[in-house]
Amino acid sequence: MARNNAHFGVSPRLAVLLGESYRTAELALKELVDNAWDANAAAVSIQIPSVLTENARIVISDTGEGMSPKQIREQYLRIARDRLKERGTRTGAPFNREIKGRKGVGKFAGIVLAEVMEVETKQKGKLSRFRIDRRTLENTPGDIVRIKVPIDTTKCSPQENGTTITLSHLAQTINFPTAESLRHTLAPDYGREERFAILVDGTRLDxxxxxxxxxxxxxxxxxxxxxxxxxxxxxxxxxxxxxxxxxxxxxxxxxxxxxxxxxxxxxxxxxxxxxxxxxxxxxxxxxxxxxxxxxxxxxxxxxxxxxxxxxxxLLKEQLKAAYSQQMSAAHARFMKKYWQRMRELPENKREFAKRELANIVNRYLGNDERTDEAIEFMLKGLEQDDYWAVMKALIEAVPGDISAVAQALKSFGLIDLAMVARGTKARLGSLRSMRLLIGDDATIEARMHEIVERNLWVFGAEYALLSSNQTLQTVIPKALAVRKSWRDGSKRPDLLLLNRYKDRFLLVEFKRPSETLNWQDKAQAEDYRGLLLSYASPIDIIVVGGKRIKEMPQLPENGSIKMLTYFELISQAESELQWLLKELAADRTTFGEPATVIATDE
Missing domain, CATH: 3.30.230 (Ribosomal Protein S5; domain 2)
Known part of the structure; x- marks a missing residue:
């Protein structure tokens, strides 16, 4: 049998696709401003045309370090370059800024807006010019590494440094950015930066x-x-x-x-x-x-x-006024967006949906993405059955005492409690599968992480309001990047950061089921918490492993850290679910249904 080697190829269209990953034109331009920040610029100027004509151009000019011809070839034109490994997490003197660009793809942001992106950069007496053409990237067959990018180099004053990007042949198919919309996008990050002046059409950002x-x-x-x-x-x-x-x-x-x-x-x-x-x-x-x-x-x-x-x-007065205005506007906006679906619900569900939409808007005011997710989840539940109403009652009954669940369910006499029982029995089945995994010494921490993250209910009533999202998970590599072992992957911990409730967070560290937890594991987890506190606070900790040394209690010292075994975690969840099934069976009898409907499979 003959064996031949194959190689990955990279289509030139990759650059176009990376550029199109920005949700708005303003965010694409912000990426170019972030690049100026990373280049240690003291100032950046952006010129936006007021009218989108055939010859209109966007010009972004900064006073940063600029690039040499060698840097253009070896760094700028290299896709997905790891800036952290090469230059660290901060810029050099005099600003010592935290780096914003980390993926090595921000250079393609310009071709979201334009067919042609021309770059002129000055460093140490050399002026270099080159251009990136979107049509060339889209139409060239073969591999992107074969596309030639001519770099013209001439002399300039050694005192001149910086980069100017000119975007021309602007796209006619996008919602074009205005100076005002760009200021609104930039101000939350840069509006109060004293040593980074941003001028949009000549007006200083604040x-x-x-x-x-x-x-x-x-x-x-x-x-x-x-x-x-x-x-x-x-x-x-x-x-x-x-x-x-x-x-x-x-x-x-x-x-x-x-x-x-x-x-x-x-x-x-x-x-x-x-x-x-x-x-x-x-x-x-x-x-x-x-x-x-x-x-x-x-x-x-x-x-x-x-x-x-x-x-x-004054601030308190303005907060009260702003909160009222923003709540009213957000409620009206989301009601208009989802009203057609709500109209199609039965009347009793429609009234419930209206009340719950108001609660969701209040809970996530200012986070439209999270609001949309919660409303979608609520409506899908109501469109299918009464599961949402039951689960809402369960959520509001905790954290605290699991016995409150029964009282919450009793208020929903019209709801088919067997549905909840079926879900509870399914969870018991999941726990049995987890037991098999933790009994296998070959199971790695990443596998347990994946399973537990999809089944956060396993933490029980005390942590009933846990939720996970992508934003929280991006915090972990940022915070731990200061540790060499994290950057090079030699001793990278398996961590999960979760929202809890009342602005609290939970950090979970997963160990292999074959590992025994000791005092060093506890100290290490507290070190991770210290690194994360600038991003999220307060943080409780759970470290989960196979066993725990005899002299270590499950809840050491102040109680903000728990050292649990997988067996304890699963057993506690199992006990709560069995108790819930028993209470549901009693309630079914109260409503005139035979208790055997929700009997366990045990």
């Missing part, structure tokens, strides 16, 4: 260009008469570095972003504070800033306390 409820007010407090607050309560949750209100004294930001005590105010939803950005201009606090060395303001000083109290009152 936090006030974030889309949302805006307020500009002059305040008086104590003997202070010139306090001025500019704030935005954005439509969507802001990046962490943009959240809060900074205090600016004589043009200098003093201290950390603040919420003026509203984070301790129980009447203000914590998630709403993640939408706040702004500036408190307080030049009259110059003496107080000087006394603290311009590093922070002492809140014990009377004038500082008075200024912060006044700003806090």
């Amino acid at each position: 936090h006030m260009q974030t889309a949302g409820h805006k307020a500009v007010e002059t305040l008086t407090a104590a003997d202070l008469t010139g306090l001025r607050v500019e704030l935005v309560i954005s439509e969507k949750r802001l990046p962490k570095e943009m959240q809060g209100i900074v205090v600016r004294v004589r043009g200098k930001i003093v201290g950390r972003p603040r919420l003026f005590g509203l984070e301790q105010d129980e009447s203000v939803p914590p998630r709403l504070l993640q939408h706040v950005t702004g500036v408190l201009y307080a030049d009259e606090l110059e003496e107080e800033a000087a006394r603290s060395g311009w590093t922070d303001l002492n809140e014990s000083e009377k004038r500082v306390a008075a200024a912060f109290a006044a700003a806090g009152r």
Whole structure:
């Protein structure tokens, strides 16, 4: 038998497909701005044509490091280059920024908007020019590595550095970006960056260009008469570095972003504070800033306390107004979107759907994607049967006491409880399959991770509101990238980060069923939590393995970390499900149905 080697080929269309992965034209342009940030630019200018004519062009010009001909060949034109391995997670001096581009495909963002992307870049006295043509990429047969990209190089002043990208032959088939829509896209990430000036059609980007409820007010407090607050309560949750209100004294930001005590105010939803950005201009606090060395303001000083109290009152008023406006607008928008499907439901279900839609909009306000997912899930359940109503009652009955489940179900006398019993029996069957896996020493942690992530109910009533999403999973490699063992894969842990409830999170570390948990495993898990706290907080931990050393309790110390065996996890879930089946059987008898309908298969 003859054996021949084969090789992967890469079609030139890959570049086009990568470029088309951006959901909007504004996000594609933001990718090019992110590249300027990564190039240590102090400023970037973007020119957007007001009218889409045949000769219209978009020009993005930055003052960054630029590229040499060698860098163009070996780095820029290399698809999916791993920037982290080559240059680390941060830029060099003077800015030491965290790198934004990590996949090595952002260079193709320009061809979403244009047929031709021309690049002119300067570095160390050399000016290089080249172009990427979308039609060439689409129409060239064979492999992308065979496409020639001519690079023209001439001399320039050694003092000149930076890159200019010109997009021409603009696409006529997309919703074209405007200067305003681009500012709204860029402001949440860059609106408050002092050392990265973005000019869109000559206007400097700032936090006030974030889309949302805006307020500009002059305040008086104590003997202070010139306090001025500019704030935005954005439509969507802001990046962490943009959240809060900074205090600016004589043009200098003093201290950390603040919420003026509203984070301790129980009447203000914590998630709403993640939408706040702004500036408190307080030049009259110059003496107080000087006394603290311009590093922070002492809140014990009377004038500082008075200024912060006044700003806090204003912020609370504006949050109340914005929340009401945004809730009304979001409710109307989603009701209009889903009304046709709701009209087709029976009347009793329709009224339930209307109430639940309002609850979902309130719960996920500012996260349209999550809102759509929840409404879709709710409507599909109602369109098929009464399963959604039962499950909603179950969810609201926990976390806390599993006995509350029975009481929740009793309020739904018209619902066929046998449906819930069938689901419960199916889960018991799943647990039996899991037992077989954990009894096999060959089972690896990744396999257990995959199964448990799809069956989060296995954690039981205490963790009944767990949910997983792609955004949370991308946090883990970001946070752990500082560990060499994570980057090179030599000792990469198997971690799962989950939403819990009341703004809590759960970190689960999976060990092999053949491994015995020890104190080193506990310390290691706490180290991972420390790295993740800047992304999500507070975080509880569960470490799951095959066995646990004798001297280690299941719930060490303060209780925020559990060291569980797979046997304990499955046994606890099994006990709760068996108890639930027993209660359901009793309720079926109450409603006039024979208990044998939901008897177990045991």
